[in-house]
Amino acid sequence: xxxxxxxxxxxxxxxxxxxxxxxxxxxxxxxxxxxxxxxxxxxxxxxxxxxxxxxxxxxxxxxxxxxxxxxxxxxxxxxxxxxxxxxxxxxxxxxxx
Numbered sequence: 001x002x003x004x005x006x007x008x009x010x011x012x013x014x015x016x017x018x019x020x021x022x023x024x025x026x027x028x029x030x031x032x033x034x035x036x037x038x039x040x041x042x043x044x045x046x047x048x049x050x051x052x053x054x055x056x057x058x059x060x061x062x063x064x065x066x067x068x069x070x071x072x073x074x075x076x077x078x079x080x081x082x083x084x085x086x087x088x089x090x091x092x093x094x095x096x097x
Contacts (some may be wrong), residue, residue, distance in 0.1 A: 017073065031052065033052060
């Protein structure tokens, strides 16, 4: 798996991901703005993980029960679909703007 976001294939067994916690905050205002100070975009492999910005402010933290790797996971809701997305949780990309 590469370090950026990926759509979870429909054939993937989501039961292999154990819920660890959430980055969502009950009292936070809705923020849909993304944080890309170095010209990255959502799908960039080196996009920053900025917890107060979208999509990270809507992520859960999960762990693979087979390999114990941690991931960020959220659902992208379009007009006619739900796209479950996942990204490895790599501390080197975490930023506090």
